[in-house]
Amino acid sequence: MYQQEVKIRVRYAETDQMGYVYYGNYAMYYEVARVEAFRTLGFPYKRLEEMGVGMPVISMNIKYHQPARYDDHLTVKVTIPDKPRARIKFLYEVTNEAGKLINTGETELVFMKMDTGRPTRMPEVMEKLLEPHFA
Amino acid sequence: MYQQEVKIRVRYAETDQMGYVYYGNYAMYYEVARVEAFRTLGFPYKRLEEMGVGMPVISMNIKYHQPARYDDHLTVKVTIPDKPRARIKFLYEVTNEAGKLINTGETELVFMKMDTGRPTRMPEVMEKLLEPHFA
Amino acid sequence: MYQQEVKIRVRYAETDQMGYVYYGNYAMYYEVARVEAFRTLGFPYKRLEEMGVGMPVISMNIKYHQPARYDDHLTVKVTIPDKPRARIKFLYEVTNEAGKLINTGETELVFMKMDTGRPTRMPEVMEKLLEPHFA
Amino acid sequence: MYQQEVKIRVRYAETDQMGYVYYGNYAMYYEVARVEAFRTLGFPYKRLEEMGVGMPVISMNIKYHQPARYDDHLTVKVTIPDKPRARIKFLYEVTNEAGKLINTGETELVFMKMDTGRPTRMPEVMEKLLEPHFA
Numbered sequence: 001m002y003q004q005e006v007k008i009r010v011r012y013a014e015t016d017q018m019g020y021v022y023y024g025n026y027a028m029y030y031e032v033a034r035v036e037a038f039r040t041l042g043f044p045y046k047r048l049e050e051m052g053v054g055m056p057v058i059s060m061n062i063k064y065h066q067p068a069r070y071d072d073h074l075t076v077k078v079t080i081p082d083k084p085r086a087r088i089k090f091l092y093e094v095t096n097e098a099g100k101l102i103n104t105g106e107t108e109l110v111f112m113k114m115d116t117g118r119p120t121r122m123p124e125v126m127e128k129l130l131e132p133h134f135a
Numbered sequence: 136m137y138q139q140e141v142k143i144r145v146r147y148a149e150t151d152q153m154g155y156v157y158y159g160n161y162a163m164y165y166e167v168a169r170v171e172a173f174r175t176l177g178f179p180y181k182r183l184e185e186m187g188v189g190m191p192v193i194s195m196n197i198k199y200h201q202p203a204r205y206d207d208h209l210t211v212k213v214t215i216p217d218k219p220r221a222r223i224k225f226l227y228e229v230t231n232e233a234g235k236l237i238n239t240g241e242t243e244l245v246f247m248k249m250d251t252g253r254p255t256r257m258p259e260v261m262e263k264l265l266e267p268h269f270a
Numbered sequence: 271m272y273q274q275e276v277k278i279r280v281r282y283a284e285t286d287q288m289g290y291v292y293y294g295n296y297a298m299y300y301e302v303a304r305v306e307a308f309r310t311l312g313f314p315y316k317r318l319e320e321m322g323v324g325m326p327v328i329s330m331n332i333k334y335h336q337p338a339r340y341d342d343h344l345t346v347k348v349t350i351p352d353k354p355r356a357r358i359k360f361l362y363e364v365t366n367e368a369g370k371l372i373n374t375g376e377t378e379l380v381f382m383k384m385d386t387g388r389p390t391r392m393p394e395v396m397e398k399l400l401e402p403h404f405a
Numbered sequence: 406m407y408q409q410e411v412k413i414r415v416r417y418a419e420t421d422q423m424g425y426v427y428y429g430n431y432a433m434y435y436e437v438a439r440v441e442a443f444r445t446l447g448f449p450y451k452r453l454e455e456m457g458v459g460m461p462v463i464s465m466n467i468k469y470h471q472p473a474r475y476d477d478h479l480t481v482k483v484t485i486p487d488k489p490r491a492r493i494k495f496l497y498e499v500t501n502e503a504g505k506l507i508n509t510g511e512t513e514l515v516f517m518k519m520d521t522g523r524p525t526r527m528p529e530v531m532e533k534l535l536e537p538h539f540a
Contacts, residue, residue, distance in 0.1 A: 012440070012450075013294060013433040015287040017340055018249070022283050023192040024166070027159025028418040035417070035476075045417075046476040057158040061196045070287055071440075071451040114153070147305070147315075148298040148427050152420040152475055159418055163283040170282070170341075180282075181341040205422055206305075206316040288519070293462040294432025301429070319422075327428040331466045384423070 002080040002133040004037040010072045020067035027060060030092050030105055033076035037090075041129050051123060055109040058087070062105040072096050083134035084122055086110060137215040137268040139172040145207045155202035162195060165227050165240055168211035172225075176264050186258060190244040193222070197240040207231050218269035219257055221245060272350040272403040274307040280342045290337035297330060300362050300375055303346035307360075311399050321393060325379040328357070332375040342366050353404035354392055356380060407485040407538040409442040415477045425472035432465060435497050435510055438481040442495075446534050458528060460493070460514040467510040477501050488539035489527055491515060 008029050016022040035045045048055065068074055079091040088109050094102040113120045143164050151157040170180045183190065203209055214226040223244050229237040248255045278299050286292040305315045318325065338344055349361040358379050364372040383390045413434050421427040440450045453460065473479055484496040493514050499507040518525045 009437075011433060012286055012436050013292050016282055017285040017287065017289045018189055018191065019287045020191065022162075023195065024159055024162025024283060027157075027162065028416060031159070031417050032414075044476065049475075054153055056153065056155065056199070056202065058199050059197065060158065060199075062194060064191070064193050064195075067191065070454075071449065144302075146298060147301050147421055148429055150422040151417055152422065152424045154422045157418050163281060166282050167279075179341065184340075205319075206314065288459055288461065290461065292432075293465065294429055294436070297427075297429025297432065324423055326423065326425065326472065327469055329466075329468050330428065331464075333464050334462055337461065 002037070002041070002130060004033070004040050004078050006033040006036045006076045006078065008032060008074045008076060010068055010070055010074065012070060015070045018067075019069060021069070021072075023062075023064060026062060026094065026103060026105065029074070029076055029094065030060075030078070030090070030107060033078040033092060034090050034107075037078045037080070043126050043129055048123065048126070049114065052114050053120060053123060054112050054114045055088070056112055057107050057109050059108045060105065061107075062103055064103045065101045066096075066103075068094070068096060068102045074102065080130070080133075084130065086119065086121070088122070137172070137176070137265060139168070139175050139213050141168040141171045141211045141213065143167060143209045143211060145203055145205055145209065147205060150205045153202075154204060156204070156207075158197075158199060161197060161227075161229065161238060161240065164209070164211055164229065165195075165213070165225070165242060168213040168227060169225050169242075172213045172215070178261050178264055183258065183261070184249065187249050188255060188258060189247050189249045190223070191247055192242050192244050194243045195240065196242075197238055199238045200236045201231075201238075203229070203231060203237045209237065215265070215268075219265065221254065221256070223257070272307070272311065272400060274303070274310050274348050276303040276306045276346045276348065278302060278344045278346060280338055280340055280344065282340060285340045288337075289339060291339070291342075293332075293334060296332060296364065296373060296375065299344065299346055299364065300330075300348070300360070300377060303348040303362060304360050304377075307348045307350070313396050313399055318393065318396070319384065322384050323390060323393060324382045324384045325358070326382055327377050327379050329378045330375065331377075332373055334373045335371045336366075336373075338364070338366060338372045344372065350400070350403075354400065356389065356391070358392070407442070407446065407535060409438070409445050409483050411438040411441045411481045411483065413437060413479045413481060415473055415475055415479065417475060420475045423472075424474060426474070426477075428467075428469060431467060431497075431499065431508060431510065434479070434481055434499065435465075435483070435495070435512060438483040438497060439495050439512075442483045442485070448531050448534050453528065453531070454519065456528060457519050458525060459517050459519045461517055462512050462514050463492070464513045465510065466512075467508055469508045470506045471501075471508075473499070473501060473507045479507065485535070485538075489535065491524065491526070493527070 077093040092105040227240040347363040362375040482498040497510040
């Protein structure tokens with residue numbers, strides 16, 4: 001298992017007229033969280049694309065418990081529960097400063113050669129960095 | 136069953152550097168589709184909020200099949216499969232001009248009194264408009 | 271002078287907790303308007319990028335008069351006031367159904383070779399389509 | 406003069422298919438910068454709205470020099486050049502890690518009673534916090 005916590009401050013642009021964070025914006029918070037998890041691991045996602053490999057999302061599930069609101073300082077806990085192979089799964093748990101659960105989510109991504117759009121293996125360098133966490 | 140088709144043109148702002156529609160933007164396309172479905176039914180969502188009732192989303196699931204791209208003229212087919220009660224479920228199917236399946240999704244929403252944030256029933260006027268489709 | 275009117279329906283995602291269209295979203299409405307203006311002219315912007323030419327924005331000015339609101343069916347009147355050369359200027363005027371002025375804006379764009387990032391001339395085919403409007 | 410520097414990491418969602426930060430997203434970066442400037446001053450913008458006062462934007466001007474790109478760690482330097490009265494002006498300067506100028510911008514905002522939509526004075530508590538910087 002690999003796990004990180006990332007802090008995100010809700011922007012005004014991200015609220016809607018109900019006074020909530022718009023329900024579609026959590027996909028972006030999840031993206032920020034998994035990118036920062038990769039950075040902490042020692043392999044920024046940007047470098048992956050520079051190697052010609054992208055990671056498109058193939059599924060996303062979200063359960064909304066409470067709305068987040070403007071200026072909330074959210075914590076996104078991101079977890080890679082299983083050793084990734086062709087696919088890599090991420091779990092997310094968003095909470096606010098009061099510790100209230102905002103939502104939980106899950107995404108699956110694949111590794112893809114960006115020039116051909118064909119699936120590919122996870123780069124070895126990334127595999128080596130992840131390995132110790134799934135021993 | 137109640138079903139509508141809505142056309143959406145992909146904006147430049149909605150693409151990402153992979154050249155795809157950013158995966159989080161489909162939540163917005165789904166919103167547009169269900170809003171237009173309500174309008175066609177004869178009850179604009181806006182009027183619902185004017186009556187003090189909002190419809191927050193409580194869950195969303197998406198399966199991504201193919202990326203949509205800049206300037207694609209997408210069709211979002213939105214379906215209310217079951218007679219709504221406390222919750223209302225929407226199914227979505229996004230295809231491009233070539234008829235290729237882009238993604239499928241599902242959202243569940245509830246009816247909520249906007250002043251208290253408490254659950255409420257579907258307004259009777261909306262129930263009456265939906266009823267004939269679930270006979 | 272070349273002029274077009276484009277209709278845009280305000281999405282829930284585009285509002286903020288003040289109940290207004292977020293001030294940054296008009297840049298996107300302007301984009302939609304100039305893209306549709308090019309399409310009507312007979313030269314979709316997409317084709318320009320397929321020819322290897324992009325049109326980055328180099329300046330934008332907006333004066334906000336009234337807020338637009340959720341579900342407003344806006345009219346964006348877009349004008350190319352002068353015969354474009356190295357730069358192309360667009361003026362925008364956004365009004366709501368009641369004819370109230372929402373905002374006015376102006377953007378300047380340049381033509382750029384997408385592989386090198388260097389400035390380039392407007393493609394001849396586009397020049398030919400614009401010419402009759404600036405006789 | 407009152408001045409602050411705020412760091413913003415470019416999200417994947419904020420790029421477009423040109424590989425640039427979409428030109429409309431800088432309005433959001435400017436918002437983040439002025440909100441953090443207020444927080445540092447000791448008066449979070451959120452508290453202002455809790456007092457019933459909002460700050461709608463009445464004009465924005467941007468000059469784009471260089472594109473920002475995915476994962477760039479931008480610095481937004483925000484300046485209040487003059488003692489605010491009915492209006493408050495903010496200047497912005499966005500640079501990347503290499504110190505390259507990305508863009509410069511300017512916004513003007515007013516103070517507005519949120520219940521009536523009418524202009525109002527800057528709250529005294531905010532005036533007191535700003536005063537020492539314009540002696």
